[in-house]
Amino acid sequence: MSFLPFAVAAWLFLLGLYGIVASQHLVRTIICLAVVQSSTYVLLLGVGYVSGGQAPIFADIPQTTKAVDPVAQVLVLVDIVVEATVSALLLALAVQAHKRFGSLDPRELRALRD
Amino acid sequence: MSRRARLCLFAPAGAVFALVLIVGMTGLPPFGRYHGVYGRALNGVGVTESHATDLVTALNFDFRAFDTLGEEFILFSSILGVVLILRQLRGERPEPREEEAEEHHFAGASEALRALGLTLVPSMIALGVYIVAHGQLTPGGGFQGGIVLAAAPLALFIAGRYMRMKVLAPQMLIEVGEALGAAAYALIGLGGLIFAGVFFKNFVGLGIAGQLLSGGQIPIASVAVSLEVSGAFLVGWTQFFDQALLIRRGGR
């Protein structure tokens, strides 16, 4: 049971990868990429957790209370916002690809023939 | 290659990768027994060194401010990419179809929705400002408050008035705000270099932990980052909105 967070992270990662590989629509690929990204958040927070620990906010608890790792939280919280904007960039690319090629199927977007 | 061929290639590769993941994860310390020294050291001295009680925000804008600078500029450049890619192509013209852009004819659009949207906007702005201002004391900070602020004009869109959203968040204002936020954050780093000798070293007086203006440069950095994040999200959403609701294909 103590490996459940890591198992869920691996499950999400593999599921997202499967979604990307089996997708026939570019927007679907982008959404499955978001699932893959969230698996890394679960893994990072799972690694940094201290059992019995509080959140690393010392406004009302003394500084010596056991707290979870703050560095993992810093990494994840900035990552969430940044990956949303990167997904926006990918969606913009998908819209323009559809405008140019008329299709969002990855098989038909292969060659820049003209 | 066809979908079936792709899946046939993926199956063995995915199985091997799953095996590697599982073997790797059994090497991790079990959940809850965190061994890291850096995190525990920071928990011990973070508050006394930075005079900010929210250690995560203090890490973000004081101890690891340089990493945040890099991440912030990733944000800035991806929104720049969105604007460049979705700009109006030659031959297209913006044509607000009044009945579509003004009022949404989806089932359930009603006066009640409009009233709710209008009451949500000031509440969300107030909540966003509160979260940004108290970042150094309680959970919050520039990133979290910035996206709450960005979501406030969206309530206008949901209430069925997209053109009014452009009045609340005009193009020039959000672009300038975003650029100002990014520049201000970099200038804080330069201020550390000029006044304290080290890039991003805290050069503003630290204040008393627990009061609103504590943590030195943390509130200033929070405000700068919130400007940048809300500007970036609003610019990105506005580009998509313009494409979906306004721009029509002209000649070409």
Add this chain to the structure above:
Amino acid sequence: MTVLQIIALVVVALAGAAVVLAPEPLRQALVLGIFGLALTVLFFAFQAPDVALSEIVVSTVGMPVMVLLALRKIGQQERERARRRE
């Protein structure tokens, strides 16, 4: 591990499967909002309130809005093409 953490992990795993296996991108965008909410509860249970604050707005409002708008634009472009072809 507390009970809340276990429940949150299971819900996240199920919601992730629902996102990947949803039939079309439109439905996936809406399920993504629910997935984001499940992740928020999970982050809160992992004693990470800052991360939960960040995730709740981005994943329930930020991503689905962009996906829906992109899908709408793509739908319009499809109709343009079909109209110009005949």
